[in-house]
Amino acid sequence: MSKIFAETLKNIRTEKGLSQRELAERLFVTRTSVNRWENGSRLPDAAMLLRLSEALGVDINILFSAAAKGDVPPRVIMVDDNRIILNGGMPILEEVMPHATVTGFTKPTDAIEYAKKERVALALLDIEMGSISGLDVCRDLLRINPRTNVVFLTAYPSYAIDAWETGASGFMLKPITAEGVREQLKKLRYPFPSGGIDT
Structure with a gap:
């Protein structure tokens, strides 16, 4: 997890003259949760980072920035068999998530192999990709890592229910x-620090 975030949180808390227990009480969490954030074994989600910024009276961007500078940047993949769409989407993902490692794939099988080696935080998947469906790729990715956030990209709204x-x-x-x-980053099941100012 993020040692930088752990040190930042501990320094801010001590500067404010708060114990771990006092901060925990302000946040309605256990002292153990605060301790885990400060020893680097856990990272709070985006909603908790906002609560931390309010409880400590600090700019949310300080906490987001510290969280984004973790030991391993979050891995984001985009899978689309159309090279033009992939080439157009990659710069947008890098702009929105500047601290993430963003990788594109035209072949779903390559994306699955990548996910077996790297912990993928977010996968943006086309649905119609030749003989392989993005729906099946999603299932494979979630079997590899159930905490991977998957967002489907498609030109066909009729796929929404599936x-x-x-x-x-x-x-x-x-x-x-x-x-x-x-907007999608705000709705993720498993939020992660991406470095974007609006995350």
Whole structure:
């Protein structure tokens, strides 16, 4: 987890003259939770980072920035068999999530192999990709890591019901936009620090 975030939180808390227990009481969490954040074994989600910023009276971006500078940047993949769409989407993902490692794939099998080696935080998947469906790729990714957030990208709204049945976190209609990605990041089942100012 993030040693930088752990040190940042501990320093801010001590500067404010609060014990771990006092901070925990302000947040309605256990002292153990605060201790885990400060020893680097756990990282609070986006909603808790907002509560921490309010409880400590600090700018939320300080906490987001510290959380985003973890030991291993979050891995984000985009899978689409259309190279033009992939090439157009990659810069948008990098803009919205500047601290993430963003990788694109035109072949779903390559994306699955990547996910077996790297812990994928977010996968944006096209649904129609030749003989392989993005719905099946989603199921494979979630078997590899149940905490992978999957957002489907498609030009066909009729896929929405099938998409939800896979355990995906979201659904976006093409073309991909920065605003659309930011909205999806707010709805993830397993939020992660991406470095974007609106996350």
